[in-house]
Amino acid sequence: MYNKRFIIPGLVIFVLFVTFPLWFNAFSTASPVPKPELPPGGEKECVAPASEMRDRHMVLLNEWRDGVLRDGERDVITVGGKQYRKGLQMACMQCHTSKEKFCDTCHDYTSVNPFCWDCHLTPEEAALKKETH
Amino acid sequence: MKYAFSFLAVIALILIAWLGSQIPGMPYLFGIALPYLAMMIFLGGFVYRVVQWGKSPVPFSIQTTCGQGKSLDFIKHDRLEAPDTTAEVVARMFLEIVTFRSLFRNTKSELHDGPKITYESSKWLWLFAIIFHYSFLMVVIRHMRLFLDPAPFWIAWLEFGDGLFQVGAPTWYMTDIGLLAGCVLLFSRRLITRHVRFISLVNDYFPLVLIFAIAATGILMRYFLRTEIDIVNIKQLAVGLVTFSPVIGTEIGAIFYIHLFLVCVLLAYFPFSKLMHFAGVFMSPTRNMKNNTRAARHMNPWNPKIIPHSYGGYEDEFREFMVESGIPVEKELPPKKDEEKDEE
Known part of the structure; x- marks a missing residue:
């Protein structure tokens, strides 16, 4: 083989790059499989079945946002006899009270960074604000 | 006909994965066995091809130059086009690999009234190639969020930049569109430009159709066919694959197996196809040799060893x-x- 001193290091770098996930995971501590906290209040019903929420909650939230902010569709959602106003803080976070224990578990695991919290406050932050005012 | 065949082949592959993954037990084949097999073929084949190339002697110093080589002091030397030192070769190679400099000179000849022939650089190929390759690179890097546990912070940065326009939910990525558009543009270039169409073969069309199908199934899975696409489940499988302890939790939608199967086919096909230009761009003697034939003698490595024999000795x-x-x-x-x- 000619030019061994270039080709062999090149191949080694290539193989290391391709197998990077193997080395990365071997030297890092595996995070536990996420277990989002069920509503502490014990609510059993959501606006849609759990499987559908798991697959499409981001689509639903986006539709709600567009509806409320752009078209003024502030409908009231009735879940199991209880009424909620359309919105992340007003509906979802009423039952799923903790962002850290619910939203973040899966989002952190899969590196999903939704921009909900650019504007919204987590329940804890909202409580803090109320205290200061 | 040649492009129709590529479409048929990809459709057949999609059907195999779609129907196959519905048979009980087969998700283990499509989700675990085939990815390992494809990865082994990819790595083994890639290294084999590069070693075979490394064994081929280069009889002549055959750099392609398109500028003034190093000469007398008062003649201006074009350092990038006719590199004379290793540093200049490295600079030339770097720009070739990162910016596809040679495609910038994709000359197009036209016959005008007169008759007069003109040559001008047609930048379309360069533009399409840049869109396609960088989108593909970004897509591959972004996928690392599913393989690395915990996902490193810089992946979040890349995702943020890629989804900067914050269109829809989940956010649309620029590179998703770029990859699809790149495939379509490169494919239509092969169809529309007559002389390129004439020399295009099945193995030119097939990878483009395959990569288009991979991007399309990925986009469908992320934005449209989300049923049974639980990202936590998929990440568990992906991390399991790279830690050699794969598990398939609950059922995953067929679109995932179609996407994964097409990627496996691409990986296995890679070392035996034109896609090896990935390694070839580094190993092309027309680019990685110095243009110093007047200063240094290039020995043909397959020359027989001839001991000097003077007349006196004779x-x-x-x-x-x-x-x-x-x-x-x-x-x-x-x-x-x-x-x-x-x-x-």
Whole structure:
């Protein structure tokens, strides 16, 4: 083989790059499989079945946002006899009270960074604000 | 016909994965066995091809130059186009690999009235290639969020930049569109430009259709066919694959297996196809050699070893026979005393 001193290091770098996930995971501590906290209040019903929420909650939230902010569709959602106003803080976070224990578990695991919290406050932050005012 | 065949082949692959993954137990084949097999073929084949190339001698110094080579001091040397030192070669290679400099000179000749022929650089190929390759690179890096546990922070940065326009939910990525558009543009270039169409083969069309199908299934899975696409489940499988402990939790939608199967086919096909230009761009002697043929002698590695043989040495070897047959010699035979004695 000619030019061994270039080709062999090149191949080694290539193989290391391709197998990077193997080395990365071997030297890092595996995070536990996420277990989002069920509503502490014990609510059993959501606006849609759990499987559908798991697959499409981001689509639903986006539709709600567009509806409320752009078209003024502030409908009231009735879940199991209880009424909620359309919105992340007003509906979802009423039952799923903790962002850290619910939203973040899966989002952190899969590196999903939704921009909900650019504007919204987590329940804890909202409580803090109320205290200061 | 050639492009129709590529479409048929990809459709057949999609059907295999779609129907196959519905059979109980088969998700283990499509989700675990085939990815491992494809990865082994990819790595093994890739290294094999590069080693085979490394074994091929380069008989001549065959750089392609398109500028003034190093000459007398008052002649301006074009350092990038006719590199003379290793540093200049590295600079040239770097720009070639990162910015596809050679495609920038994709010359197009046109015949005008006169008749007059003109040559101009057609930048379309360069533009399409840049869109396609960088989108593909970004897509591959972004996928690492599913393989690395915990996902490193820089992946979040890349995702943020890629989804900067914050369109829809989940956010649309620019590179998703770029990859699809790149495939379509490169494919239509092959169809529309007549002389490129003439030389295009199935193995030119097939990878484009395959990569288009991979991007399309990925986009469908992320934005449209989300049923049974639980990202946590998929990440568990992906991390399991790279830690050699794969598990398939609950059921995953067929679109995932179609996407994964097409990627496996691409990986397995890679080392035996034109896609090896990934390694080839580094190993092309027309780019990675120095243009210094006047300063340094390039030895052909397959030349036989010939030991220098001067005329003096030649005469020393054959003097007796030369004298015998009357050929003039520069140095006469030494007088032989014992011969004279015998005659007496």
